[in-house]
Amino acid sequence: xxxxSYHIAVVGxxxxxxxxxxxxxxxxxxxxxELSLLSSSRSAGQQIDFKGKSYTVKEAKPESFEGVDIALxxxxxSVSKALAPEAVKRGAVVxxxxxxxxxxPEVPLVVPEVNEEDLKAHKGIIANPNCSTIQMVAALExxxxxxxxxxxxxxxxxxxxxxxxxxxxxxxxxxxxxxNGEDMEANVLPVKGDKRHFPVAFNALPQIDVxxxxxxxxxxxxxxxxxxxIMHAEDMHVSATCVRLPVxxxxxxxxxxxxxxxxxxxxDIHEKLAAAEGIVLEDDPSTQTYPTPLSAAGKKDVFVGRVxxxxxxDNGFHLWIVSDNLLKGAAWNSVQIAERLIQHNLLxx
Amino acid sequence: xxxxSYHIAVVGxxxxxxxxxxxxxxxxxxxxxELSLLSSSRSAGQQIDFKGKSYTVKEAKPESFEGVDIALxxxxxSVSKALAPEAVKRGAVVxxxxxxxxxxPEVPLVVPEVNEEDLKAHKGIIANPNCSTIQMVAALExxxxxxxxxxxxxxxxxxxxxxxxxxxxxxxxxxxxxxNGEDMEANVLPVKGDKRHFPVAFNALPQIDVxxxxxxxxxxxxxxxxxxxIMHAEDMHVSATCVRLPVxxxxxxxxxxxxxxxxxxxxDIHEKLAAAEGIVLEDDPSTQTYPTPLSAAGKKDVFVGRVxxxxxxDNGFHLWIVSDNLLKGAAWNSVQIAERLIQHNLLxx
Numbered sequence: 001x002x003x004x005s006y007h008i009a010v011v012g013x014x015x016x017x018x019x020x021x022x023x024x025x026x027x028x029x030x031x032x033x034e035l036s037l038l039s040s041s042r043s044a045g046q047q048i049d050f051k052g053k054s055y056t057v058k059e060a061k062p063e064s065f066e067g068v069d070i071a072l073x074x075x076x077x078s079v080s081k082a083l084a085p086e087a088v089k090r091g092a093v094v095x096x097x098x099x100x101x102x103x104x105p106e107v108p109l110v111v112p113e114v115n116e117e118d119l120k121a122h123k124g125i126i127a128n129p130n131c132s133t134i135q136m137v138a139a140l141e142x143x144x145x146x147x148x149x150x151x152x153x154x155x156x157x158x159x160x161x162x163x164x165x166x167x168x169x170x171x172x173x174x175x176x177x178x179x180n181g182e183d184m185e186a187n188v189l190p191v192k193g194d195k196r197h198f199p200v201a202f203n204a205l206p207q208i209d210v211x212x213x214x215x216x217x218x219x220x221x222x223x224x225x226x227x228x229x230i231m232h233a234e235d236m237h238v239s240a241t242c243v244r245l246p247v248x249x250x251x252x253x254x255x256x257x258x259x260x261x262x263x264x265x266x267x268d269i270h271e272k273l274a275a276a277e278g279i280v281l282e283d284d285p286s287t288q289t290y291p292t293p294l295s296a297a298g299k300k301d302v303f304v305g306r307v308x309x310x311x312x313x314d315n316g317f318h319l320w321i322v323s324d325n326l327l328k329g330a331a332w333n334s335v336q337i338a339e340r341l342i343q344h345n346l347l348x349x
Numbered sequence: 350x351x352x353x354s355y356h357i358a359v360v361g362x363x364x365x366x367x368x369x370x371x372x373x374x375x376x377x378x379x380x381x382x383e384l385s386l387l388s389s390s391r392s393a394g395q396q397i398d399f400k401g402k403s404y405t406v407k408e409a410k411p412e413s414f415e416g417v418d419i420a421l422x423x424x425x426x427s428v429s430k431a432l433a434p435e436a437v438k439r440g441a442v443v444x445x446x447x448x449x450x451x452x453x454p455e456v457p458l459v460v461p462e463v464n465e466e467d468l469k470a471h472k473g474i475i476a477n478p479n480c481s482t483i484q485m486v487a488a489l490e491x492x493x494x495x496x497x498x499x500x501x502x503x504x505x506x507x508x509x510x511x512x513x514x515x516x517x518x519x520x521x522x523x524x525x526x527x528x529n530g531e532d533m534e535a536n537v538l539p540v541k542g543d544k545r546h547f548p549v550a551f552n553a554l555p556q557i558d559v560x561x562x563x564x565x566x567x568x569x570x571x572x573x574x575x576x577x578x579i580m581h582a583e584d585m586h587v588s589a590t591c592v593r594l595p596v597x598x599x600x601x602x603x604x605x606x607x608x609x610x611x612x613x614x615x616x617d618i619h620e621k622l623a624a625a626e627g628i629v630l631e632d633d634p635s636t637q638t639y640p641t642p643l644s645a646a647g648k649k650d651v652f653v654g655r656v657x658x659x660x661x662x663d664n665g666f667h668l669w670i671v672s673d674n675l676l677k678g679a680a681w682n683s684v685q686i687a688e689r690l691i692q693h694n695l696l697x698x
Contacts, residue, residue, distance in 0.1 A: 247595075252592075313588075
């Protein structure tokens with residue numbers, strides 16, 4: 001039987017995540033019949049190569065989605081709010097990589113290794129979670145399934161690429177300015193649209209996204225709320241501190257967790273992680289083996305090391321979780337959702 | 350009455366911390382009668398200026414301490430083990446900035462804002478705690494005193510200068526190599542004497558100091574054990590994850606704590622921190638006000654921001670604590686101990 005192929009649209013094709021989506025689609029040999037590369041009017045007209053063929057990027061409009069089977073959105077929340085329903089109206093299933101629909105109770109928020117079954121309830125839009133949330137829940141789900149999970153306290157070490165190509169350029173420029181003995185110029189981070197900007201090179205900024213009324217940043221609240229939704233664990237205690245680092249690619253996370261059982265050992269945790277889908281255990285203190293942002297960059301998996309038992313809490317453990325924020329944190333998780341939609345025949349509502 | 354002056358010896362005068370000790374002694378207008386600058390035989394013979402006068406660095410030997418009132422040691426644990434008792438034998442009081450004596454029950458481990466009274470029990474040696482521990486206990490003591498403190502979980506964001514001048518040079522070299530599109534050369538970090546080395550530029554290394562049998566690093570165990578000793582709180586639960594960043598100066602810490610009371614607000618925490626000695630509160634989300642490694646560098650205080658209440662734990666709070674690791678974390682805390690020894694007439698055993 002000839003394999004079926006699909007009409008795929010990538011919205012935000014010229015952005016950092018859009019580019020990674022195209023690389024991932026090519027890498028996975030995704031069954032693409034037709035490919036529509038879409039963007040804002042500003043980026044329309046650019047040429048992009050995909051598998052040796054050149055495509056002209058077109059401005060995304062409601063009618064762009066006629067005949068599209070799967071639309072991968074990553075062009076900002078306002079574009080998704082305006083156009084995702086238009087795409088759905090025209091018969092496409094949308095995988096949305098913005099925060100626009102993530103907490104909508106009608107929209108499944110999916111990390112395939114964790115809650116693939118939620119895909120079945122979709123009504124046209126599936127939300128791709130926040131990058132820092134995805135890698136954490138992917139690593140914690142096998143432990144929750146085996147032992148129960150009552151509590152998560154996470155401190156993040158996040159790459160600038162999460163803030164887009166302008167933030168990558170800013171870090172490069174600042175680092176060179178510093179090495180030249182010049183003042184560092186800050187115009188983008190911590191948050192492009194916020195009032196004040198600080199150098200990220202040779203620094204650490206404890207602000208990702210804007211502040212909420214409760215003193216947490218929006219990034220921290222995303223980790224708290226999305227984790228509970230994805231893991232179907234409204235009663236689980238989750239708290240987060242999110243920090244931007246002078247790192248280009250891969251987020252790292254220092255995660256403290258409390259399991260539902262006492263008496264567990266590091267070996268018990270290792271066994272569950274080593275057997276888990278999408279997780280690579282890199283944890284051997286005797287050979288200084290642990291993941292770092294540089295070691296994880298360009299790879300699709302979630303890497304876990306530094307597994308330790310809290311000396312004072314029998315059910316408490318520490319994990320160091322690292323993954324490429326543009327791949328599993330964004331492009332790969334979106335493409336993975338698209339693959340599972342096809343696999344489970346979920347392209348019709 | 351003429352102010353008394355003292356014979357001060359600085360052991361490790363040519364190192365990164367030794368240099369900061371001299372700057373701090375000058376800055377504080379410390380009452381120095383005579384000044385002996387000491388080092389290993391390797392660095393002996395160097396000339397160092399102090400307050401406009403040039404001093405020749407001499408090799409540290411037992412007899413170097415004849416007539417010395419206060420000896421500030423920062424030349425590595427083995428030097429302290431060999432020579433601190435010799436200095437004490439000759440009548441000096443030693444303030445030791447290595448880990449050699451920190452957990453010795455006979456040796457006070459002192460952060461003046463926290464446990465100044467422990468100085469009274471000294472038998473010639475006072476230990477200066479680990480840099481990452483000092484800034485944390487300085488910020489937490491006023492909260493412990495007011496509300497009780499049952500638990501600390503900390504993730505650190507530490508500067509390379511804690512690993513000495515070679516690590517500073519390595520970060521600069523690696524950053525320039527990366528920006529030039531060259532491979533980064535790693536010979537020092539994460540730990541100079543350990544088997545494997547990884548680039549720290551544009552990366553984050555979850556290893557500071559060597560691994561212990563329990564899977565924690567020595568840096569993490571220092572934070573756990575020293576915190577309990579300084580705060581006189583053997584039953585307090587403490588756990589730590591220590592991470593080295595591409596930052597030159599200042600350690601930052603994401604600290605989660607559980608207080609001894611429920612019902613407290615961020616305002617309650619702010620009030621105690623704002624009134625505390627040596628602490629500067631920099632915490633206003635509405636103006637993006639929080640400390641960063643760059644903003645704290647070169648300053649003696651401990652800066653605290655991002656105070657937040659755990660959404661799920663009434664007695665749980667988050668703090669972001671930043672301080673210059675070479676000043677409050679090393680040189681300034683040592684000089685401060687020396688000042689308090691004089692102030693309280695504790696230079697005789």
